[in-house]
Amino acid sequence: MILVVNAGSSSIKFKLYKIENKTPVALVEGLAERIAVDGALTIKRGEDKYEYKDQYDNHLMAVNSILKHFKELEVIKNENDIKGIGFRVVHGGDKIVKTVELTEENKKAVEDNIKLAPLHNPGALTAINAFQKGLPNAKLVGCFDTSFHQTMPKKNYLYSVPLKWYENHKVRKYGFHGISFDYITHKSSEVLNKKLEDTNLIICHLGNGASMCCVKNGKSYDTTMGLTPLAGLMMGTRSGDIDSSILQYMAKELNLDIYELTDILNKQSGLLGISEISSDMRDVSNAALNDKNPKAISALELYTQRIAEYIIKFANHLEGKVDAIVFTAGIGENSIITRELVIDKIKILNIKLDSSLNEQNYEDYLEISSQNSDIKVYKIRTDEELMICKETINFI
Structure with a gap:
């Protein structure tokens, strides 16, 4: 099974897939929110919807709650059923140009780019660390909204400001929604x-x-x-x-x-x-x-x-x-x-x-x-x- 995670500073949106004949099949999806407030979890399976009120003081508590209810619903037998976790991360800067395994080095890149995405990267990093503790045997993978755009030529990503702003402070066009654009590009090539x-x-x-x-x-x-x-x-x-x-x-x-x-x-x-x-x-x-x-x-x-x-x-x-x-x-x-x-x-x-x-x-x-x-x-x-x-x- 593969768990896909899109996390913010107070929420974790997720979707769990089972791989059948090399094809991903969605099993459940949901949202853990109000983390560090009072906690609320919704899990959807087909037409069924389950709502829980669990206290989440932090992202790790939310992760443990999600896994607990996965077992209760018999979606998984144990944590080892989940072999990989794919995270949506907004900003990878100019160093991460493709999907990467979230090694300590690549996690550091997420942290370094907090200054470029202060609203998004901190929540993603917190969730990555929480899932690493909650599912220590799963492989963690980062998909970055900026990485798809790293193929842009310099004439399209540089701003007409002092070049030192780019060289010293990384001021350039990065672009976002890259995961969606990547999906649509592959889908369109098939359709066309x-x-x-x-x-x-x-x-x-x-x-x-x-x-x-x-x-x-x-x-x-x-x-x-x-x-x-x-x-x-x-x-x-x-x-x-x-x-x-x-x-x-x-x-x-x-x-x-x-x-x-x-x-x-x-x-x-x-x-x-x-x-x-x-x-x-x-x-x-x-x-x-x-x-x-x-x-x-x-x-x-x-x-x-x-x-x-x-x-x-x-x-x-x-x-x-x-x-x-x-x-x-x-x-x-x-x-x-x-x-x-x-x-x-x-x-x-x-x-x-x-x-x-x-x-x-x-x-x-x-x-x-x-x-x-x-x-x-x-x-x-x-x-x-x-x-x-x-x-x-x-x-x-």
């Missing part, structure tokens, strides 16, 4: 019946956090997020790209420091900031389409315009040789109006959607472009947990 190294894609990972990736010859060539996940597209609560001098201007206007302003750009901007309604695209699009709310309409227009502009930029990177545009993640997979408006805003390329296919339900993937479109458009459901599971299997 093309070799991975011949696959050129523009992938739109649109969720509450959103980014895009230009995949050239099966590898990341450019992406929208930067040193942090704040750059690039407009998101649920993040601003995306703005004029950096706005920070200096608003510091004087509002008498706020750089930390307070950055917090606003991360948590009070994007769809929420423009619509003043919600950070959820479902709420914003409903207000725009049904209530004709002008602020919601503006938010929807800004959101889709930015995506369209990056599609044009990335198509230029690929010299027009685009095998497919792929929409994925919560909004990309499910928002009909988002896909429609994005494609409608691309004027210099002949890309057309089939409206009936755009609205059609689907399980795994579906081509939604019309027959007279020069570039194929797909909606594909991403599966980061499955990607992490497969990567972990490679180390077993």
Whole structure:
């Protein structure tokens, strides 16, 4: 069995797979949360849902609780059934360029990059150490959101700031959502019946956090997020790209420091900031389409315009040789109006959607472009947990 873990400072999201004939089959999934508060655990098995109230003073107590309930539900006989644990880790810096075994040296790299991902890496590292104690015989594997983008050329990851900032302080574009982009790249090559190294894609990972990736010859060539996940597209609560001098201007206007302003750009901007309604695209699009709310309409227009502009930029990177545009993640997979408006805003390329296919339900993937479109458009459901599971299997 392989356990996939996505941990934060107060939560552990997990999914347990059994490997049957070399194929991962999901057994249970769940969430341990409110760690160091009062503790709450939910485990789902098929249609069944189990909820527990256990006291977690730390991540190790949460790990032990998860394993205890796995045994109670007879999902595992003992801890040794779990041969490997795959962890999602947000930031690997510029040293970790692929999935790695979490040796002491690689754990040190996670720790060293806390300064680049202060909200995410500490929780991941705490969970890694807790599972190492709770499951000492399992092989620990780290899958990094940044590693997929380490193939970007220097011209796409350097900023036009003093070079010493990069050389001495590691200021560069790293990009995120790499596990999802990796999964979609492999999935698309299968769907398109093309070799991975011949696959050129523009992938739109649109969720509450959103980014895009230009995949050239099966590898990341450019992406929208930067040193942090704040750059690039407009998101649920993040601003995306703005004029950096706005920070200096608003510091004087509002008498706020750089930390307070950055917090606003991360948590009070994007769809929420423009619509003043919600950070959820479902709420914003409903207000725009049904209530004709002008602020919601503006938010929807800004959101889709930015995506369209990056599609044009990335198509230029690929010299027009685009095998497919792929929409994925919560909004990309499910928002009909988002896909429609994005494609409608691309004027210099002949890309057309089939409206009936755009609205059609689907399980795994579906081509939604019309027959007279020069570039194929797909909606594909991403599966980061499955990607992490497969990567972990490679180390077993």
